[in-house]
Amino acid sequence: xxxxxKFIGYLALLCILNMAFGCATTNKPVVxxxxxxxxxxxxxxxxxxxxxxxxxxAKDSALINCLLSGATVLETExxxxxxxxxxxxxxxxxxxxxxxFVIKPDxxxxxxxxxxxxxIASRPDLELTWAGCGPELLGEEQLRGGENRANADxxxxxxxxxxxxxxxxxxxxxxxxxxxxxxxxxxxxEKETYVETAVGANSSEWSATKGHRAPWQPGLFLLxxxxxxxxxxxxxxxxxxxxxxxxxxxxxxxLVVDSSQREFSxxxxxxxxYLGLNASHLGSFHPQ
Numbered sequence: 001x002x003x004x005x006k007f008i009g010y011l012a013l014l015c016i017l018n019m020a021f022g023c024a025t026t027n028k029p030v031v032x033x034x035x036x037x038x039x040x041x042x043x044x045x046x047x048x049x050x051x052x053x054x055x056x057x058a059k060d061s062a063l064i065n066c067l068l069s070g071a072t073v074l075e076t077e078x079x080x081x082x083x084x085x086x087x088x089x090x091x092x093x094x095x096x097x098x099x100x101f102v103i104k105p106d107x108x109x110x111x112x113x114x115x116x117x118x119x120i121a122s123r124p125d126l127e128l129t130w131a132g133c134g135p136e137l138l139g140e141e142q143l144r145g146g147e148n149r150a151n152a153d154x155x156x157x158x159x160x161x162x163x164x165x166x167x168x169x170x171x172x173x174x175x176x177x178x179x180x181x182x183x184x185x186x187x188x189x190e191k192e193t194y195v196e197t198a199v200g201a202n203s204s205e206w207s208a209t210k211g212h213r214a215p216w217q218p219g220l221f222l223l224x225x226x227x228x229x230x231x232x233x234x235x236x237x238x239x240x241x242x243x244x245x246x247x248x249x250x251x252x253x254x255l256v257v258d259s260s261q262r263e264f265s266x267x268x269x270x271x272x273x274y275l276g277l278n279a280s281h282l283g284s285f286h287p288q
Contacts, residue, residue: 041117042117089202158277196276
C-alpha cells in the first residue's frame with residue numbers, strides 16, 4: 001500500500017507540472033514494418049547463391065506487402081495544405097532485406113541432393129528482420145494510368161504502380177462506375193492464370209481532432225475484354241480495395257481505378273495499384 005501511495009503521488013505531481021509549464025506530448029508516426037520473402041534458388045555452394053537477384057525479389061515482396069497492409073505516407077493537416085510540399089510514395093526502407101539462410105543439404109525437396117536451397121526472407125518470430133515502409137519523393141515520370149479502355153496502361157506480372165487522378169476525368173460512368181475521376185490499365189493472359197489485385201490511397205493524414213484517417217478510398221473494377229464487369233471492390237476508406245485470387249481464362253482484361261467524387265475531393269488523388277499473376281499475397285492459389 002505504501003508503494004502504491006507513492007506512485008499515485010508521483011502521477012499527481014506530474015499532472016501539476018504539466019499544467020504549470022504547459023508540457024504536451026506529440027504523437028509521432030510509427031514505422032510500419034512488413035514481412036518479405038524471395039523465391040528459392042538452388043546452388044552447389046552457398047557462395048554461389050544469386051543473392052542480388054534474391055534481394056530484389058525480397059524487396060518486391062516487401063513493396064507489395066507495404067501496399068496490402070495499408071501503409072501510407074502519413075501527413076499532418078498543416079503540411080497537407082502546403083502546396084509546395086513534394087508528393088511522396090511509400091517504399092520499403094533498405095537495407096532490411098538481409099536475413100539470408102541456406103538449407104544444406106536441402107531437406108525440403110526444392111533442390112537436388114547435392115544442392116543448397118538459398119533464400120532471403122524475414123523471420124516471422126523476429127520483427128527486427130522485417131522491412132520498414134517509408135516515404136520516398138515521387139517523380140512525375142513514375143505516374144501511370146490511361147484515360148480510357150482504348151488507351152489503357154499495359155501492366156505485366158507482379159506490377160506495383162503509382163497513379164494520380166488529379167488530371168483524370170470521369171470516363172467510367174455510373175451506374176457501372178463511380179462518379180469521380182478514373183484511370184484504366186490492361187493485362188493479357190496467355191493461359192489460365194490466378195489473378196489478384198489491390199489499390200490503396202497513397203496518403204493518410206493525422207489530425208489533432210479527427211485522429212488518423214484516410215481522406216479518400218479508391219474503387220477497383222476488373223473488366224473483361226468486352227467491358228463487362230467481372231469483380232468490383234470499394235471499401236469506402238476501410239483500408240484497401242482488393243480482388244482476391246481469381247482464376248481467369250486466357251484473354252485481355254482491364255482494371256479501372258475509380259473514385260467517388262465526394263471522397264476524391266478530400267484527398268490528393270495519388271494511389272498505389274498492385275497486380276499479381278499466379279501470386280499468393282492475398283491468399284493461396286493452386287495452379288494445375
